[in-house]
Structures are given as C-alpha cells and as structure tokens.
Amino acid sequence: MKPAIPQDRADLDPAALIERYQVGIWRYLRALGCDPAEADDLTQDTFLAVLQHSFVDHGPAATAAYLRRVAYNHLVTVRRRSGKVTAVEDIEQFDRAWEDWAGNDEGEARLDALRECVQQLTDRARMALDMRFRDRASRSEIAAMLEISEHGAKNLMQRAKQQLRICIERKMA
Amino acid sequence: MNGDYEDRILESGLQEVLGGQYPPDLTAKILQELDRRRVFPAESPELLDSPPVVSWPVSPLTPSVSPVAAVDPADRQATRRDVSAGTATGGVAASVRSVTGRRRSNSRVMGWSVAVASGVLLVLFAAGIYVSRTAWGPRSPLLVQSPPSSDGVPVESEQADSQLDSLPHRDMPSPWVPDTDFSSPDESAAIASASRPPSSPIQEAHVEDRPVPAEVRSEPWDDARIIAFVDQMLDQQWRQHGVTPAPPPNDSQWCQRVYQRLVGRDPTPDELRQFRNEPSGRRRAALVDRLLESDDYASYWSERWADALLGSAAKQPDRWGIDRQGLEQYLATSMQENKSYDQLTAELLSASGSSDPEAVDHDAAANFLVAAWGREGSIAATDRVSRVWLGKQLVCARCHDDPSSGWSQDEFWQLNAFFQQIKVHRGPEDPFAVVKDVDFHGGTGIPQDAEIFYRGQDGRLRAAYPEFGSQSIPRSGLLTDVHRRQELARLLTRSADFRRAAVNRVWAGLLHYGFIEPIDGAGPDHRPSHPELLDGLSEQLAAHDFDLKRLTRWIILSRAFDVSDQRTAESWMDTPETGGTPLFARFYTEPTRSMDLHRSLMLAVRTRPAGSTLQASTLARRSWTPSSVSIPQIIDTQGSESMIGPPWLDRLAVSPMSADQKVEHLFRAVLDRKPTAREATAAKLVLADRMNDHLAVRELWQILIASRNRSGPRPSGA
Helix, strand or coil: CCCCCCCCHHHCCHHHHHHHHHHHHHHHHHHCCCCHHHHHHHHHHHHHHHHHCCCCCCCHHHHHHHHHHHHHHHHHHHHHHCCCCCCCCCHHHHHHHHHHHHCCCCCHHHHHHHHHHHHCCCHHHHHHHHHHHCCCCCHHHHHHHHCCCHHHHHHHHHHHHHHHHHHHHHHHC | CHHHHHHHHHHHHHHHHCCCCCCCCCHHHHHHHHHHHHHCCCCCHHHHHCCCHHHCCCCCCCCCCCHHHHCCHHHHHHHHHHHHCCCCCCCHHHHHHHHHCCCCHHHHHHHHHHHHHHHHHHHHHHHHHHHHHHHHCCCCCCCCCCCECCCCCECCHHHHHHHHHCHHHHCCCCCECCCCCCCCHHHHHHHHHCECCCCCHHHHCCHHHCCCCCCCCCCCCCHHHHHHHHHHHHHHHHHHCCCCCCCCCCHHHHHHHHHHHHHCCCCCHHHHHHHHHCCCCCHHHHHHHHHHCCHHHHHHHHHHHHHHHHHHHHHCHHHHCCCHHHHHHHHHHHHHCCCCHHHHHHHHHHCCEECCCCCCCECCCHHHHHHHHCCCCHHHHHHHHHHHHHCCCCHHHHCCCECCCCECHHHHHHHHHHHCCEEEEECCCCCCEEEEECCCCCCCCCHHHCCEEEECCCCCEEEECCEECCEECCCCCCCCCCCHHHHHHHHHCCCHHHHHHHHHHHHHHHHCCCCCCCCCCCECCECCCCHHHHHHHHHHHHHCCCCHHHHHHHHHCCHHHCCCCCCCCCCCCCCHHHCCCCCCCCCCCCCCCHHHHHHHHHHHCCCCCCCCCHHHHHHHHHHHCCCCCCHHHHHHHHCCCCCCCCCHHHHHHHCCCCHHHHHHHHHHHHHCCCCCHHHHHHHHHHHHHCCCHHHHHHHHHHHHHHHHHHCCCCCCCC
8 A cells, every 4th residue: 555645735745646646647647548648648647637737645545646636637628629429428337446556556566466366258258258358359350260250259248257257346345 | 237347347357367467656756757747837928829830731832731730739748858868968859759658659650651642642642733823823722822902912811921921821722812813724714613512592682681590598597596506517427427625715805806806906904804704695796896996806808808808919919019008997887887787898809999098099908909910810819709709610621521529611611701801000110000991892702692612522612601500691791781800790699609608707817726727629539518507598698698797796606615725535526627527526727917916016006096096006007017017027127116005014013912912903904814823933033033023023023924925725624
C-alpha cells in the first residue's frame, strides 16, 4: 500500500501525487476506451489541470475519484472536439465498476490474478485471447486460425472471459 | 450495463497482461510541462475569444496554408508540450513532426498526402480564378467586392480595406453587392441565377400590417416561489450527481460575497455592523434590495455590461472611436431607472448618432454598434449581437452550416441582412465615430427588394433577406418603409434564446460559471448544466418584464449563494475549473479584478467625497486606473500615497486599547476574522517595533490589505 499524500497544500508534493495516482488514471482511461497514446496525453492533462488549480487532499479514495473525474472531463472534451461520441453513458456506474476492479492498488492484485487465471484456460481459449489482445487479430482471423466460425470464435472468447472473471473473484476472495 | 463495463475493464486488463501495453511513468514529463507553464502561465484571453483555427475554411484564393494552422487546439497543446520536452530541435519541420506526435502517427502519411493534394488543387483553382478574372473583368460575381451605398460611396470600404490586413479573415466570404450598372451580360446572368428565396406576400406588406405572433409569456410567480424553484432544481442536480453541497457560509461571509458580486467591493465595518444589527429573518433580503438600489450597483454592473457589449474592443476603445465612459454612464443611468432588459437591448441595437459626447447628434447607446462594427462591419456586428444577446458564436456559420451553434449559413446571412441600413464613419483624425442610418439598395439596385448576396457552401451565389427565427420582415431597404434594426430588436427580444442568454449571463456574472460555458457558446455542443432551471428562470424573467434586478435578487437569495467556498469531500466532484459541469454545490471564488480592488481601496481611504455623483466617481476611477493596470501595479504604485489608511487608524493608534485589542480590531476590519495566535504575535511585534504608534498601526493595516488581496480567498471560519 503506497502512502497517502500529505494533507496540507503547502506540503503537497506534485511528484508524489503523480507517482501515487498516475497508473490508476492511465488504466482507467484505457478502460474507457483510450488507446495508449491517448491515455498518456490525457493522464498528463489531468495532472496538469489539477496541479494548476487549488488542490486539497481528502484522502486516497477521494483524490483518486477526483482525478478520475477530471480525466473523464478531459476525455469528453477531446472526444467532443474530434466529433466522436463518448462511449460511456453512465459514468457513475462505470466508476463503481472500476472501483470494484481497482481496489486500493490501481488493480495490481487483480492483474496478477488475471495472469495466473489466463494460464488456467484451455489452449484454444488462451490462443484466441492471445491473438485478440497480443496480435490484435480480427475475429475472422481468429476463426480461420482455429478453424471455427466467427460466431464460434466470439463464443469461445466470451466464455474465456467469463471463466477469467470467476477465477479472479475466487482468487481475490 | 454494469456487465458491459466490467467486460471493458477486463479487456483493458487483458491488453496489459497479454498485449504488453503497460502504463508508462509520466512523472518527469508532467513536472517539466508544469514548470514550463509556471514560466509561461496561460494563453491570452484574446486567443480564447478567437474562433478555432480549424474552423476556417481553406480559400481557393489563399496561396498556401501552413499545416500547423490546421491543427486542433488540443494538438497545439500537445505541440507545446513536446517542444518543451525537448523532442523538437527547432524549425517548422520539427514543430510539425512534434505536432503530429505519437497520437497521430497512423494518420501522418495520410495527412501529408491530403495536404499535397490540396495544394495542387489550390494552385489549379487559383489559376482558374485568374483566367476567369481576366476574361470577365474585375466585377466577376465570383469575387467579393466592396458594395456601394446609395450615394455612390463604397459601403464598408474601410473594413473592406482592413480585411486585407487581417489574414485569417481574408478567406471568409462577405456579403457581396455588385454595381447596379451591369455592363456584362455574364454578370447579369450570374445575379439572375443566384439562388434566392421565393417571393412571399410578406414582401409587400408593411410592418404594422403584418401579424406578428404574440409572445407567449408564463404567469409571473412571486419571488419566494421562484427562489424555492431555484433551490429545488439545484438540489435535484446535487442528488443526481451524488454531491452534498458545501455547508452554508456564516452571515459575515455571505454579506461580504454579496457586496463583492453586487457592488464589486468589500463591505465597510459600518456596513457589516448595520447588516448584523438587522433582524436575522429579513436582513439578507434587505441587504440585497438596498444594494440593488444603490449607485454602486449601477456603477459596477455598468462596467461589467460594457465589457460584455464591447468585447475585445473594450481593450482599445480609443482605436475604434468608442466613448466607453459615455456608454457606461448610459448603462448606469438605465440601471438606476431599472430599464427593462428588452428595452435596453432595443435601444442599443437601433441606436444611431455620434459617440462624441459634444456632438449635436450624440447618442451614447451608439457606442455599442461603433464597437461591434469594428474592422469587418456588418459581419462583425452580426457576430457581436449573437454573442451578447443570443449567447451563440456564429462566426463559423458565416462560411458553412455550423453544428456547434446549430445555425445554418443561410440563417447567418439572414441575420446579417438586418445590418445593411447602416454606415459607420470614422474620420482619420476624429477620435469618435458616427453611426448613420442609410437606405439600402440591395445587390441588384432595387431598394424595394434589397437582398444581399453571399457565396454558399457549393460556391454559388445565394441571396438573403432579413429574417430571424423564421420571422421575415419586408424586403425593402428604404428607411421610409422599414427600419431593419428596429425590427430585429423586436424579433430578437421575443426569442427564447434571448431570455436564456440573459439569464445565463447574469448567473455567470454572479456565480463565476454559467449554465452554459463558455457564456457565448450555446448550441448542441454545449448543453446547459441545469436545463430546467435555465428555462424556468428565463420564463420568469420574461414574465417579470425582463427586470434584471429581480433576476439578480432571485439568484442571490437562493441556495446558490448560500454554500461556502470550501471544497469538502462531499462536494469534491463539483469541478468546473477542470472542465466539469458546474453543480454550484460550493461557491466558486474568482480572482480579484483591478476595478474591484480599486473600489475597496478608495472606500477605505475615503477618496470618494460623500454625496459625489455617479459620474464624478466614474471619472475619478477612470483617471486613477488605466484599463491595462494590474493589481500588483495598483498596490505598488499607489502604496506610497493612497494607502495612507482610513481616518479611524489614527484614533485607533491613540486609543487606550491594549496591543491585543488593536490587533484584533485591525484583523476584524480588514479580514473580518480574529487573528490566529501566530498572527497576533507577529502583529504585536510590528506594533512594538515602531517608534510611532500612528505609523505602526498604519503599516499593519497596509500589510493586512496587501496580504488579503495577494493570497486569494481568505480563511473560512471565525
């Protein structure tokens, strides 16, 4: 568990604030649909905005929530400028889902559990997910490789993700 | 829905675990950029006020367009960041490379391809234009020309010349009104083929004969009901966002903020005492009513309205022939008379005369149009009017249908057509300007059917007649038939956008953020934060005959003013400073404006003679503080003379009070709170260290004044 940021504004250390929360904000933006480069930019914008305005730390949970909201605002602004629609309609609900996932460590424990759970998948399921998330293969490419239909590939990956969810919950319990 | 979100979160985890897309360490980069911004703090307001560069269309007549100019504002920010991080080594090419950055790596090749292809097309198009000009002569209808007036003098010739000096605007179309002598059959054919709206019976009707749809106004509510409505709507938003409003301020803090936002200064100790001595049940309403009727309110808000009306011209009033002082005086008098907002608008919109206060035909209200006319004439006036009274920026709609404002190009030029019976004259040596009403003969020289032509998005000429909100007026350009600006005032003040813009502007003026931000950015892209509240207040403003003081009273006596400025854990999500939706769950502080500081200081040193007129005090202020002066400059330059201190300092110095009591008295007078133990100790040291009691007290008073205004919001509590 990383230490909380000092309460007093005068003692606020920007570097400590960034180091403490940047990973969580970056991952949160990725989960919102940003690509890595966009997440980089928006994470920067988030901290710059916060550090240029008055900031009082109310504890890790409140600060993390505040930073996430600022990040989301920036994302909406960028999407609006580029004419895109922000994918998340209910940010409050998304935040709750994120808090459940991230816990107090920006999701480190769950990612560790995820790594272990991936190893427990069947070879075909693991191969499908590997192709999808490592090689960025399309569903049709995955289907061709596994010699199944596209619908079959979709089902296979959905089942795999469901197994991963259950596995992670067991490990975190 | 929650399952979808969990799925997306899991997928992002898989991208990290399987795809190797790990979070980077951005600490050094962010800190470097933070340092750079501290050295070069912020972009100037002028830049923020300018239309986004990306919105300007590329003209076929423009020889070249820099790739940098076509960059999204967010990308420009990325450029600065990358350059500051040392990724660019200088030169345009390096800058462009850094602009594109990693985010646009995939689109870089395509972008340059498009740029090269566009350049080739531009050259070909320019060659075509050159050939057409040679073949058709200088008055080709495809070219924008300076339109003539009835007396043969080119209308807007000054701004036509100055347009050439304004590079970003050179690409923009202007209303084109050709000579009536069509020597070339081609030109006549072009005009004849120009797309124009069909004739309607309205064209022939006289203004008074034409039925105008009656304005629908709601039943007026009493003040208590409206204030309860505001509270209810705010509370509804707080609950929806899971935000608990900040605790209410104490009476002193509330009184102080009301003074600051209504009259632009802090209350004096006497005024604070008077407030405290009133019965608690009605002291707040009594204070608001008292201030709204004061000269100070009229003076302060006349300055703020003048800023809004003049726009960027407020910074250089002399350059444009504007008598700002005269305009402020006119606005202040209107407020003292409690002139309705729609009447004030109509007077400003339809004014004509000289801005010179010594002239026979002087009309202070004409200063608005003198400023709005600016360099680009009727186009600038159209944009200014829409910003001030419709809360919309229409500058993009000048060239194309604008989804951000929701206005079409046709609508822009229909609004522009209302400003054709006007001529603004500025002599080369004359420091003032004259707004004149002139007959408008239209693009084809038929004053009874006076249209303007503009270039549509398809490149063809199109005709426009005055029309606003689907309401047409007679097409005649003769003043004896119809006064177009008066008609516009009539139509505009009945529109829903007018009401909403008024409420949004006053709300933002009192609470630092409006329901719609920016304040002149209404449209599909900028929805109001509290749509029901905005609509409700707008309806009631109209129902109460556009009484701005009444509107102000509702807002100040609502819960929006009754929350402290503290950021609490419960109001943490209320973050308009970083782009979030304002929820008004806490009171947003705003930086002290130079004119506000001046008021407080002048009151403290009693430089305004008791009973002096509003005009005299305005004159004194303007002579004392130039428009460009900053707060530190005021403190520095005035510290030696004006900050002698109020007369009671001498009485305090010789009073039998103890040092503790003197210190507490000064703190209460200046900061409205007791000193902390450390502050009291330090203050007593200052008193004890000086040989002369008078000097000691005065010096401590100056320290407190300076520290208060330099340190931002004061500590709460006490």
